[in-house]
Every structure is written in C-alpha cells, then in structure tokens.
Amino acid sequence: MSHEFKQLALRPELLDNLNSLGYQEMTDIQAACLPLALEGKDLIAQAKTGSGKTAAFALALLQRLNVERFRIQSLVLCPTRELADQVAKEIRRLARRVHNIKVLTLCGGMPIGPQIGSLEHGAHIVVGTPGRIQDHLRKGTLELGNIHSLVLDEADRMLDMGFADAISAILAECPGERQTQLYSATYPEGIEAISRQYQRDPQRITVSRTH
Template sequence: MSSKDFASLPLSEDLIKNVASLGYEEMTEIQELSLPAILDGKDLIAQAKTGTGKTAAFGLGVLSKLVLDDYRIQVLILCPTRELCEQVSKAIRDLARMMPNIKLLSLGGGMPFRPQMKSVAHGAHIVVGTPGRILKHLNKSSLSLDHVRTLVLDEADRMLDMGFQDEIDAIIDQTNKQRQTLLFSATYPKKIATIAKRVMKDPLRIELDSQVHEESTIEQHFYKVTSESQRLLGLQLLLDKFKSESAVVFCNTKQEAKDICKDLSKVGFSTLALHGDLEQKDRQENLVRFANKSVAVLVATDVAARGLDIDSIDLVINYHISRDFEVHVHRIGRTGRAGKNGIACSLHSQKEAHKISLLQEFLGQEIESETLPDRSVLKELKYRPQMSCLKILFGKKQKLRAGNLLGALTGEKGLKGDQVGKMHIFDYYSYVAIERQSVNHALKILRDDKWKGRAYKCMLIR
C-alpha cells in the first residue's frame, strides 16, 4: 500500500470511503506529512500555501477523534474571515457526511448574534469562527472552551496581519490547557514564532515551499504604464486579451475596487466587487456568482478576498503592485492551483520602479516589463459569461437539497444535466447557475413547479 494512500492511516472505514467518494485519490504532500502527527495527537506547525489540501488534513484529523455522544465543543477552528469560515465548514461537513449526527457551527462576524447564541446553547462538536466573533461569545458567556481537545489556527499569518493578535491571545487563554494545537500559515513571521513558542508543546514543524509556484503552473507578466488612465486601459486590454472565464483584479484600497468595478461595468465587462464595505449578504452573493461562473471578473481588496478558495481562477491581475510582497505571492497563488496552469499580470508605473526592484529580489527572479496589447484587441462586445444565476427563496430550512433542485430542473422535458452549473444552498435561499441560453426555460420550469406544496419563488440575478 502506498504511503500516499488514505487507507494507510488509522482512519475509520466511513472516513476512508467518504474520502474516496469525494474524489481524493491520494494524499497531497501536506496531508502525507501532517496527518500521521495530527492523528497521533502532536502539536503541529504547517507552513503551506492555499490550495495544498491543508483543510482536509486538519479536517480528517479532528473528525477521527470526535466523541460523538459528547456535544460539548471538542474542536475550535479560528479563521481570518467569514468567507473562509464558511468554506472550512463546508469542507468538513463534506468530509463528515458518512458520520452520523456531527454538529458543526460556523460563527463568523457580520452575522446576527442572537441566533448564533441559540445554536451554541444546543451544543456542538466543532466550532469554526473568526477571532472577533468567538471572543464576543466568550465575553457574553454563551460559549465555553473548557472541553476543547483540538485548537486549529488556520491562515494564522493573515489573522495577525488583520490585527487579531489580542483576540487570539484572549481566546487561547480560555481553552483547555491539555488541548492539541495545529497552526497553519502561508508564511512564518516572528509573530507566529512567538505564538507557537508560548502556546504549543514541542510542535512538529512542516515547511512546504510557500513563496513560488512551479514555473509551469503560473505564468507571470509585468506591464509598464505611463499614467493612471493608461493603467485602466491596460486592465481592459489584458482582460480582453486573455478572455478568462474567471479573473480576479486585486486592488490596494476599497475605493479603488469600487471605482474599477464601476468603470469596467460601464464599458461592458461582466464585473462584481468584493470589499469590506459590502454587507455580508452582498459579499456572499457576489462570491457565489463568481464561483458559479455567472460573472467573469471579480474586483477585490486583499482583506475581502481572504479565504477566496476557487480552484478554477484562470487569471489574476494586480492593478497596482502590492505593498507587501508576501501578499503578492498570495494573490498570484489564487491561479494555477491543483496543477492547473494560470496567468498572473501586474501593472506598474515608473513611480513603482523601486517596488519592482525589491520584488525581483524577493522572488529570486528577474522581472522584464512587457508592452501592453494593442488597442485593436478591444472589441465593442465584451466577453460575457456562459452562465446566468438564479436565486431561489428556499433553502436548508425548507429542507431543500441540491438533489431536489437538480431533479426539478432536469425532469421530464427539463434541462440537460450539462445546462445546470454549480449550486449553493444556504439556510433560507439557494443559487443555481444555468446556461445563459436556457435560463428562461429554467425560470418557467421552477415557476410551474412546487416544493412541499409551495410554488418556487425564483428570480434571475443581474
């Protein structure tokens, strides 16, 4: 049996079967190196970039050690953003779907507090949360961490960058001192080393190359601009040249993200923004639409894009060079994931020449600036996504599942399976991507159908 085979680990038969059903053929490097230590109860520091399989590593580890008839919180997972909390929660629920009665709560900030209090009062095996919201629950005495057996700090460097040092310290002080601590980070700055020394017991340290992707995976391009107006034109030229199904444009400020999104929309690009001023429901909807390919371009700030975990991003464009070169690596690492090829483009001016020089040194490679594509690549009709997005006002609370929705859409005289894209089911509403040419047919199918005796309420999101 190969050392990369999940069956070589002391995991339950249900977990091994489910891993296979999810399409995990063999362990990634981070899983192969970390899972034996996690299952053995050791503390762990794992330095690895996003997309290496770290969530499945700690997810399988914590699930394998749960005491299912004990509904006191046994596992606490801290994440920097609400979006990453939701993604980690979904990943662990997927891993646990063959295990009976697993209760997991996602306690992200920006969500109503009282419903979370009620959910916590009913008990849970696993809590996934942001530092600010977890600390609020602790201060309100709605949450106890006395029985936590495993504490996971996911994207620890990002949490510290975002100013969560005090919250993390306060939370750790209230956890069971006999716990196992697992720390995952893309980088290993001094602050991380300080935390590790203070709160971990003889941790195993695993370091995967986190600074650069293989050259065959990400193709980097740098383009020099002479003015801010040419920078915006350059962005349009690059989007038109590469015509990616999924492109992320990174900005350094919220206002810049808003302005660029508006400017791109005016000239016909399918664009949405992701920044800190958006309400949670709007952030969530924008992320869903980008993930299901009903919008082609996402204009985002770094903080808002934390936890953006979408495997099929083909193109990343840095509107300005990031102030932090580790952030530059994190940005371009959104593309070229899971062995796929990706393209990363960066726009820079003469004023940013010093940044280019320092970035060369940081990356350990020479940067050669290229000429922007000719204006002739600009077309009047911009690239439009192949999918549209429907919003249905039913969700988990109405017992709607993806299988039910797919069945309704593809029944007799319905759509073909390949005309239906990704589905996202939330508590009170759901989203489904539909091939653009078939969206009116899909709307008619759902409006003529019923779910549990009630007519489907659905709309096209534009």
C-alpha cells in the same frame, strides 16, 4: 511515492467518504501532517494556498472527536467569514458519513442572536473568526472547557488583521491539555511568538510543492 488515505488509521466511514469524494491520494501537506496530527501532536505547518490544508487538519479533528459526547471539542479559528464558511463546508463534506456531527460557524458580520440560539442547541466543532468568538466568550454564551483540538488556520493573515490579542484571549479559555495545530502560508516573527507561547513541542512541516 504514493500516499493513499487508506494507509491511515481513519474511521472506516471517513475512508468510505473520502473515496466517494474522489480523494484517494493525500496531497504532500496531508501526507506530512496527518500521521502526526492523528497522534495528537502539535503542528506548525506551512504550505501554499490550494495544497489541501483544510483536510489535513479536518480529518484529524474528525478522527479524534468523541461523537457520542455532544460538547464543543474542536475550535478552528479563521481570519474571515468567507474562509470560515469554506472550512466549515469542507469539514461537513468530510464528515458526511460520520454519525451526525454538528459543525457550527460563528463569524462577525452575522447577527449574534441566532448564533446564541445555535450554541444553546450544541455542537461538536466550532469554526469562527477571532473577534466573534471573543464576543461570545465575553457574553458567556460559548464554553471552551471541553476543547481538545484547536486549529489556527491562515495564522499569518489573522495576525495581519490584528487578531493577536483576540487569539491570546481565546487560547487562555481553552484547556492546557489540548492539541494545537497552526497553519500558515508564511512564517513571520509573530507566528513564532504564538507557537512558543501556545504550542508544546511543535512538529515543523514545510511543503513547497502544492501536489
């Protein structure tokens, strides 16, 4: 069965941009997740590397963003700086035709001063690693009170890297009224615990094929 992006209720600029990027058909994980994510549902999704998970959550974040409101509305947590950079790059690519969306990356291993300066200028979406996000919360340089969409990408790897406490501390700073999407390649017990604690009636999606 064909799953074309144009079947979704996405902003026309997003659809035009997908077209220009050569994205026509949704991958299986996108076809399963996007309709639910666009409704604001919590998701716990499992699919292999390379299956297109970034666009699955990024398009929902971009569609649900209030572009006029220059506040941090979405937070994506990733296990490493490399992954956060890749995710931010893909979000910026997908957002290209949507009015001036600002995506900021906040990762460890980078000097914190310039990040504080960027935060003072503001952003719509933050992508970062749990340790550095927590550092900014401790310093009072990051405000998460306007977050309505939260994504835990590669959640299993974040747990493997010992980020469970940092994730809990960050989620405690986000409003309870929010969408939480959790993406993972595997389902260890720790993932279930995070889901039980921080998600509301999560829809479970498992895709074994990549395309």
